[in-house]
Amino acid sequence: MIRVGLADDQALVRSGFAALLDAEDDITVVGSVADGFAAVRLAREAGPDVLLMDIRMPGLDGIAATREIASVPALAAVHVVILTTFGLDEYIFDAIRAGAAGFLVKDTDAAELIRAVRVIASGDSLMSPGVTRRLIAEFASRTRAAVPVPGLSELTAREREVVALVAAGLSNEEIAARIYVSQSTVKTHVARAMTKLAARDRAQLVVIAYEAALVRPGWAQVELRPRSRRLRPAPPGSGRLRPTPAGGVDETDPAGPLG
Numbered sequence: 001m002i003r004v005g006l007a008d009d010q011a012l013v014r015s016g017f018a019a020l021l022d023a024e025d026d027i028t029v030v031g032s033v034a035d036g037f038a039a040v041r042l043a044r045e046a047g048p049d050v051l052l053m054d055i056r057m058p059g060l061d062g063i064a065a066t067r068e069i070a071s072v073p074a075l076a077a078v079h080v081v082i083l084t085t086f087g088l089d090e091y092i093f094d095a096i097r098a099g100a101a102g103f104l105v106k107d108t109d110a111a112e113l114i115r116a117v118r119v120i121a122s123g124d125s126l127m128s129p130g131v132t133r134r135l136i137a138e139f140a141s142r143t144r145a146a147v148p149v150p151g152l153s154e155l156t157a158r159e160r161e162v163v164a165l166v167a168a169g170l171s172n173e174e175i176a177a178r179i180y181v182s183q184s185t186v187k188t189h190v191a192r193a194m195t196k197l198a199a200r201d202r203a204q205l206v207v208i209a210y211e212a213a214l215v216r217p218g219w220a221q222v223e224l225r226p227r228s229r230r231l232r233p234a235p236p237g238s239g240r241l242r243p244t245p246a247g248g249v250d251e252t253d254p255a256g257p258l259g
Contacts, residue, residue, distance in 0.1 A: 001026060001027070001028055002026055002027045002028070002049050002050065002117060002118065002121040003028055003030045003046070003047070003048045003049045003050075004021055004027060004028065004029050004030065004048055004049065004050045004051070004052065004117060005029070005030055005031045005032070005033075005039070005042045005043065005046060005048035005050070005051040005052070005078075006018060006029060006031070006032040006033070006051075006052050007032075007033050007034075007035075007036070007038065007039035007042065007051060007052065007053045007054060007057065007062070007065070008034070008052070008053075008054040008057070008083060009034045009035060009054060009056075009057045009058055010054070011034070013054070013083075013106060014032045014034075015032075017029075017052060017113065018032060020110050020113060020114065021113070021114070021117065024114055026118075027114070027117060027118075030042075030046045030048050031045075031046045031048065034057070034058075035057045035058050035059040035060060036053075036057050036059055036060025036061055036062060036064060036065035037059050037060045037065070039051065039053055039057075039060075039062075039065045039069075040060070040065050040068050040069060043069045043075050043078045044072075044075065047075070047077065047078060048078060049077065049078070049079065049120075049121045050078075050079050050081060050117050050120045050121050051069070051078055051079070051080045051081070052081050052083055052104070052117075053065060053066060053080050053081065053082055053083060053100075054082075054083045055082050055083065055084045055091050055092075055095060055103075056091075062082055062083075062095065063082075063091060063094050063095050063098050064098075066080045066082065066095060066098045066099050066100050067098035067099060069099070070098060070099025070200060071099075076200070079101040079120045079121070079123075079201075080099065080100045080101060081100065081101060081102050081103060081104055081116065081117075081120055082095045082100045082102070082103040082104070083103070083104055083105075083106050084103055084104075084105055084106065085105065085106055096203045096204070096206070096207060097204075097207050099200055099204070100203070101120050101200065101201045101203065102116070102120060102201075102203060104116055147211045147212070149197065149208055149211060149212040150197075150198065151196040151197045151198060152197065152208075152212050154196045155193055155196055155197070158179075158189060159189050159192055159193045159196070160193075160214060161179065162175060162179070162186060162189040162190060162193065163190075163193045163197075163205055163208070163209050163214055164209055164214045164215045165178065165179075166190065166202060166205050166206065166209070167205060167206045167209030167210060167214060167215045168215060172186045172187060172190070190202065190205070193205065
C-alpha cells in the first residue's frame with residue numbers, strides 16, 4: 001500500500017486529491033495539512049511514501065519544508081513532490097535543489113496524478129527528459145564556477161560519464177544506446193553514482209553535475225550528437241561482428257555493469 005501525505009493551504013485541492021487517491025486500491029492518504037510546519041510534522045509522524053507539497057504556503061513554504069525533510073536521514077524514504085500552479089516556474093529550481101523528487105501542476109488530470117504517485121513511490125524521480133532539459137537551461141543561466149562535491153572523486157570514469165548524460169537530459173534508454181550498454185547497466189551506474197554522491201534521486205544528479213562542472217552550458221548540443229557505429233571482429237570463433245563506438249573501445253558490456 002502506497003501511503004500519501006497532502007500539504008496545501010487550499011482545502012479544495014486537498015480534498016480533491018484525497019478523493020482521487022483514496023479511490024485506488026493500492027493508495028491511501030495518511031494525512032492532510034495546510035502549511036509547511038504541519039507538513040514537516042506529518043513527514044515525521046506518519047512517514048508517508050509520497051508527500052504532495054504545495055510550493056507556496058503560509059508560515060513555512062514548500063521549499064523550506066522540503067529542505068527540512070530532506071535534511072533528516074530518518075526521513076529519506078519520504079519523497080516530496082512539489083505542487084505548483086504553473087509548469088516550470090522560478091521556484092522549481094530551488095525545490096529540486098532542496099530535495100524534491102519532482103513536481104506536478106495542480107491541474108493535472110486524475111490518471112497522471114495517480115501515475116505520478118506510483119512512480120515516486122517506486123523510488124524513481126518524476127523528472128521526464130523534457131523537464132530535465134528545461135532545468136538544464138535554468139542551471140546554465142545560474143551556474144558559475146565549479147564547487148567541491150563530496151564523493152565526486154569516488155566515481156569511476158563510466159559513472160561520471162553516465163551522470164553527465166543524465167544531466168544532459170537523456171533517459172536511461174538514450175544513455176544505453178549512446179554508450180552501447182543495456183538499460184539495466186545504466187540503472188546500476190546511476191544507482192551507484194547516487195549512493196556515492198548522496199543524491200536522493202535523478203533530479204539531484206542534475207544539480208550535482210552542474211555544480212561540479214561535469215557538464216557546461218552548450219555541452220548537450222555540441223557533444224551529444226549520435227555517434228557513428230563501426231564494426232570490429234568479435235572474439236575468435238564467434239563468427240560475428242560487434243558494433244563499437246567510433247574512436248572508442250567495445251562498450252557492449254555483455255558481462256554486466258562496468259566498474
